[in-house]
Amino acid sequence: MAKSGRYSGSIIVVDDDVEMRGYVKAVLESIGYTVFPAVDGFACMRLLASVTPSAILLDVAMPGMDGYETCRRIRSMRPDLNCPIIFLTARKSMEDVQMARDVGGNHFLLKPIVPEKLVSRLLHFMGREMAP
Helix, strand or coil: CCCCCCCCCEEEEECCCHHHHHHHHHHHHCCCCEEEEECCHHHHHHHCCCCCCCEEEEECCCCCCCHHHHHHHHHHHCCCCCCCEEEEECCCCHHHHHHHHHCCCCEEEECCCCHHHHHHHHHHHCCCCCCC
16 A cells, blocks of 8 residues: 555545444545545535545445435535545445446445555546555
8 A cells, every 4th residue: 555645635434334434534544635534424415515525435324314315415416526436335236336326426345445445446536546
């Protein structure tokens, strides 16, 4: 993985699992990103009132408003927000992948999350390259 402090920008991580939020936050902060954690889709929408993220990492299965509805709302309420939305989930059916695309998601990563793969996919969709 890239060395600490090589990247900059802000990323919203939305997951109702406190351990998963903490894990992804630690991975991304270790390479220089500022991470804004959100416990659910409603918290994510509140964050978007004051944060313009470089990317959003979004769990699918959450209470209240699932990741698909959160993504749909982000894309409709913030058409100016041109950042990638990457779903992080244990779901792996083709229907889930298609639904993620249909609501405006850019990619679908399966849990358990492998740090190198997360960073690689994130940078790809943000139009950046891996640091040496």
